[in-house]
Amino acid sequence: MPSHLPRTAALPAAAILMAVTCSGTLAQKSYDTGASDTEIKIGNIMPYSGPASAYGIAGIIEAAYFRMINDRGGINGRKINFISYDDGYSPAKAVEQARRLVESDEVLAVFGPLGTPSNAAIQKYLNLNKVPQLFVAAGATRFGDHREFPWTMAFQPPYQSEGRIYAKYLLAEKPDARIAVLHQNDDLGKEVLKGLREGLGDKASMIVAAESYEVTEPTIDSHVLNLKASGADTFLSVTTPKSAVQSIRKVAELGWKPLYIQGYASASVGSVMEPAGIENSQGIVSAYYAKDGSDPQWKADDGMKRFYAFLADYAPTARASDISVVYGYGAAQTMAQVLMQAGDTLTRANVMKQAASLKDFVPDTMVPGVRLNTSATDFYPIEQLQMMRFKGHAWEMFGPVIDGHLE
Amino acid sequence: MELFTNQVLAGIATGAIYACMALAVVMIYQAIDHLNFAQGEMAMFSTFVAWQLMQWGLPYWVAFVLTLIFSFIGGIVIERLLFKPLAKAPVLTHVAGFIALFAIINSVAGLLWDFTIKQFPSPFGSSPFLGSQLISTHQAGMIFVTLILLVLLFAFFRYTRVGLAMRAAASMPESARLVGINTGWMIALGWGMAAAIGSIAGMLIAPVVFLEPNMMGGVLIYGFAAAVVGGLSSPLGAVVGGFLVGIFENLVGTYIPGVGNELKLPIALALIITVLVVKPNGLFGRAIVKRV
Numbered sequence: 119m120p121s122h123l124p125r126t127a128a129l130p131a132a133a134i135l136m137a138v139t140c141s142g143t144l145a146q147k148s149y150d151t152g153a154s155d156t157e158i159k160i161g162n163i164m165p166y167s168g169p170a171s172a173y174g175i176a177g178i179i180e181a182a183y184f185r186m187i188n189d190r191g192g193i194n195g196r197k198i199n200f201i202s203y204d205d206g207y208s209p210a211k212a213v214e215q216a217r218r219l220v221e222s223d224e225v226l227a228v229f230g231p232l233g234t235p236s237n238a239a240i241q242k243y244l245n246l247n248k249v250p251q252l253f254v255a256a257g258a259t260r261f262g263d264h265r266e267f268p269w270t271m272a273f274q275p276p277y278q279s280e281g282r283i284y285a286k287y288l289l290a291e292k293p294d295a296r297i298a299v300l301h302q303n304d305d306l307g308k309e310v311l312k313g314l315r316e317g318l319g320d321k322a323s324m325i326v327a328a329e330s331y332e333v334t335e336p337t338i339d340s341h342v343l344n345l346k347a348s349g350a351d352t353f354l355s356v357t358t359p360k361s362a363v364q365s366i367r368k369v370a371e372l373g374w375k376p377l378y379i380q381g382y383a384s385a386s387v388g389s390v391m392e393p394a395g396i397e398n399s400q401g402i403v404s405a406y407y408a409k410d411g412s413d414p415q416w417k418a419d420d421g422m423k424r425f426y427a428f429l430a431d432y433a434p435t436a437r438a439s440d441i442s443v444v445y446g447y448g449a450a451q452t453m454a455q456v457l458m459q460a461g462d463t464l465t466r467a468n469v470m471k472q473a474a475s476l477k478d479f480v481p482d483t484m485v486p487g488v489r490l491n492t493s494a495t496d497f498y499p500i501e502q503l504q505m506m507r508f509k510g511h512a513w514e515m516f517g518p519v520i521d522g523h524l525e
Numbered sequence: 526m527e528l529f530t531n532q533v534l535a536g537i538a539t540g541a542i543y544a545c546m547a548l549a550v551v552m553i554y555q556a557i558d559h560l561n562f563a564q565g566e567m568a569m570f571s572t573f574v575a576w577q578l579m580q581w582g583l584p585y586w587v588a589f590v591l592t593l594i595f596s597f598i599g600g601i602v603i604e605r606l607l608f609k610p611l612a613k614a615p616v617l618t619h620v621a622g623f624i625a626l627f628a629i630i631n632s633v634a635g636l637l638w639d640f641t642i643k644q645f646p647s648p649f650g651s652s653p654f655l656g657s658q659l660i661s662t663h664q665a666g667m668i669f670v671t672l673i674l675l676v677l678l679f680a681f682f683r684y685t686r687v688g689l690a691m692r693a694a695a696s697m698p699e700s701a702r703l704v705g706i707n708t709g710w711m712i713a714l715g716w717g718m719a720a721a722i723g724s725i726a727g728m729l730i731a732p733v734v735f736l737e738p739n740m741m742g743g744v745l746i747y748g749f750a751a752a753v754v755g756g757l758s759s760p761l762g763a764v765v766g767g768f769l770v771g772i773f774e775n776l777v778g779t780y781i782p783g784v785g786n787e788l789k790l791p792i793a794l795a796l797i798i799t800v801l802v803v804k805p806n807g808l809f810g811r812a813i814v815k816r817v
Contacts (some may be wrong), residue, residue: 131700136798137667167632171632171640172635172636172639172640172641283531319805331789332789332790334732334742334743334746334790335743335789335790336539336542336543336733336743336744336747337539337542337734338733339538339539340532340533340535340536340539340774340775340778340779341778343528343531343535343776343779344528344532344657344779347527347528347531360642360734360735360737360757362688363642363737364734369662371651371653372659389641389642390642392644393642393643393644393735395644440641503663
């Protein structure tokens with residue numbers, strides 16, 4: 119059976135199995151609400167309906183992942199009871215669902231709620247009640263603030279780190295760059311820009327123009343014209359997929375040839391590069407921490423082979439090219455790792471402690487070189503990104519993995 | 526100066542999107558005397574139908590015509606099933622109906638075709654138009670089609686019996702009935718035509734904004750703004766309004782620092798309110814006199 123488990127997960131599993139069988143009665147079992155000898159209840163909130171329902175697939179994948187874990191005997195002999203509710207991407211609804219999970223379903227922890235607005239809305243409530251809010255599916259910096267919110271932990275790199283990483287890359291590769299930034303007028307856009315400014319430090323004047331846009335704008339053509347007129351030779355596009363596609367196409371139509379950096383929120387081959395036109399996307403630079411499920415270069419990769427096998431068995435209708443599918447798998451695997459580390463001490467405090475004790479953990483879907491590390495003072499598991507350049511039909515990795523650690 | 530010309534040209538190109546949508550808005554307003562909040566979603570759904578037909582291997586123009594027919598019938602069906610029973614209900618009931626329709630169509634489209642962005646082909650290609658990088662052949666084609674639609678609509682409402690009957694049915698249903706016009710079917714016909722025009726708008730807009738269930742959200746608001754600026758009762762006004770909104774939006778965004786960038790959408794809404802206060806019938810609308 120261990121051969122089916124991800125390699126990284128198999129070792130601790132075996133160790134714990136040995137610990138349980140050898141020491142038997144010596145192991146102290148202690149439980150908080152939501153855990154017992156047979157079951158661990160994990161809550162989750164997802165936008166299955168509403169404007170962000172495209173991301174809801176992550177919740178379906180997470181549920182499928184825990185089903186696979188249960189079919190293989192569960193974690194330390196306990197089945198995962200994964201309870202996932204819909205909030206329609208509405209913060210008010212998210213609060214209602216969080217209360218329901220904590221007070222009525224009595225879950226041990228809330229795992230992977232999606233979206234900055236919803237997570238911000240439930241953050242206070244969960245921290246007040248000392249319920250772990252683990253591996254938040256949103257990149258705002260506030261979700262890794264261990265001092266203010268000791269019961270909340272991020273998962274993906276905070277947007278600010280991403281900005282810093284681009285700054286490091288530019289300072290090393292193109293120190294005379296004149297940078298134009300197109301950014302969405304929300305936490306995504308603002309924090310990447312902030313990170314870029316911080317990363318450039320006293321060379322922040324390299325940013326010659328910055329334009330923000332609203333998600334509701336039908337086209338962003340006008341902004342791209344202004345940015346081109348600034349005389350910039352480097353273009354950072356911190357955009358969500360629709361605007362990303364439009365800006366790639368507009369820059370190509372204008373015959374503008376800047377060093378084009380696309381924020382990773384929209385670096386998907388299937389949902390951005392292809393609609394924008396493969397020929398228009400050549401040479402675009404980005405950075406990411408997870409493998410692209412539609413990228414042929416991972417066909418023979420061990421981790422991705424397990425991912426594809428999982429999809430075939432447990433989520434045959436999900437598309438491997440969907441970043442939310444890859445995301446859900448990686449996040450669920452990390453959650454399983456934390457529960458495995460927690461052993462028989464399934465208290466909320468210990469779950470949080472184990473989440474803050476990840477050491478070089480590598481989920482199947484991470485780009486080689488990216489490792490998950492946390493500590494009592496570091497609540498951002500992923501802070502490294504691998505630079506990559508779009509070539510042909512896929513991303514080609516280049517250079518080292520860059521660290522964007524926030525203090 | 527170059528930036529100014531570029532922004533105006535880009536404004537005209539974007540304005541064509543608004544103009545197209547505004548035409549559909551005016552069409553439904555002529556037929557039912559209300560704005561239809563689900564108009565954008567209906568157009569989006571039609572566009573997905575066209576996309577699906579093309580995925581099945583049909584050539585563009587076949588898919589185009591089939592989509593028109595589908596949308597026309599679909600519009601009539603929606604009116605017969607949903608709004609005919611509500612005919613005597615107050616305006617608020619209609620608004621609730623429109624909003625429900627909006628949510629239903631949006632979610633069903635998401636369910637059928639998911640939320641990832643899809644490329645939609647253009648019959649005009651996307652090479653630069655007359656050597657200008659700012660207007661592509663598609664956008665030029667779109668302006669051209671919008672103008673043709675405008676002429677057709679104008680002629681329809683001015684010179685055909687059905688068109689006149691439809692106007693009569695919308696503005697004075699009582700009198701229209703007395704002169705023998707079947708007002709019920711006129712309204713249904715109006716829905717059908719509005720849906721068909723919406724589907725043309727959708728198919729023209731999709732190559733620019735890309736096809737996904739939420740593609741019409743912003744567009745419809747600008748379409749409303751365009752229709753209000755030009756006058757809700759005037760197809761010509763709607764088209765002119767569309768181009769004006771497009772250009773205005775770009776120039777404000779470029780030359781009024783701070784305000785423009787953050788407040789582009791409010792600009793469209795401010796425009797609606799300003800026009801409603803200053804010139805309630807829009808630039809080209811006729812004053813409506815009601816006997817009390």
